[in-house]
Amino acid sequence: MERTGAAAVIIGNEVLTAKVQDLNGPHLIKRLREVGIPLQSVETVLDDVDAIVDAVSRARRKARYVFTSGGIGPTHDDVTVRAVAMAMGRRVVRLQEMLDLITSRVPEREVTPEGLRLADAPEGAVLLPQAGTWFPVLAVDDIYLLPGVPQLFRMQLETVLARLGGSPVSVSCLYLSLGESDIAGVLDRVALDMPHVAIGSYPEFDPAKDYRVKVTIESAQQGPVDAALERIVTGLPEGAVVRRE
């Protein structure tokens, strides 16, 4: 399988137990879309080494870039560094560069043994400097270990995205007055004939809306999008299209 795009692993007992609502997954989805990096999956797992190892291994097999959120602090429930190292078959080492950063910020005699855990990383990890803060982003190969705290996650994500490339996709939408069962035949045929165009169909059940189904058509270029849209419109009964976007 070719490794393309990105995959995310949200490490969060607090999310799965409804103590906080995850903001990092939705934010990552939005930003990756904006910069044009396709996202393959977002998996939210417990703060459990085995669960994280599994999820990170899976993410690495399918995606070029892997983002993790959470579990990189100094407490007992912060097991992401260890799990990522295991998923890569590497040791956990203490990064001298991070030790130097920590001790330059905190007088050495006040650093607790647990505080030093912030310098632990999978072997081969690098620190990406962040504008406006002394705290770097921890990255190993194309795995980015971001913090769970939303304001820190967002800041670190921008540091990472500035280094990656992507290309935005072209999208068109059709709003239709027919139900899904009545348009499925047409969509089927076009989807089958044009595998490089992604066609989505989303029913709307709110009677106050002026349409019953929204169809999205997307591709890397506008040309195939226009062609698919024309084929769909031509295949539908007259008057079925409420509007285009």
Add this chain to the structure above:
Amino acid sequence: MERTGAAAVIIGNEVLTAKVQDLNGPHLIKRLREVGIPLQSVETVLDDVDAIVDAVSRARRKARYVFTSGGIGPTHDDVTVRAVAMAMGRRVVRLQEMLDLITSRVPEREVTPEGLRLADAPEGAVLLPQAGTWFPVLAVDDIYLLPGVPQLFRMQLETVLARLGGSPVSVSCLYLSLGESDIAGVLDRVALDMPHVAIGSYPEFDPAKDYRVKVTIESAQQGPVDAALERIVTGLPEGAVVRRE
């Protein structure tokens, strides 16, 4: 591995491409917490048969109850039924009971071939009647195939939850004036000694807040929660606790 609690698979190109924000995952998390069914993972995947088969297989291996969201309509991108059947090693069959429901609602001559796809299900599937609507919930063993449309998802989820059992957990919180590095040692020891108590540590970086870390302590009974809380408080320097909840 013992299969406990629940796991969710959100099927959603539209979510991963940022066209809509997923509401079903967060709602499911909240409702499962309220009824006391522990949730192990939420995985959001593309509308792709292989990706869904993988995610559903994984969910089934670890969880007793599996919830899917999306991909059960009549269009080409609705592949959840087929994927769930494959994950279970079963055929897809057309359910006569569902055919009867559809034709009782829509005059038979107006039902399109695609509309009949709504009656397709993994072999062995059952239909759970829903109060207030003719449309039933599709379930096979303990996999519940819920629709992606949020208002329908919520309604069907309640139908399912009314049939399942759970027991709410006990939780206490400590708000602390110290940073994570300074409390990690104490939390480590208590977490190690009391494996049946889940201890979470969540740093707060907003200087307007009156605490720096929130610690959550939870277990099936209140007794172990109280014991762990006392041990943590005793282990911390005087004045570290801002408040308890």
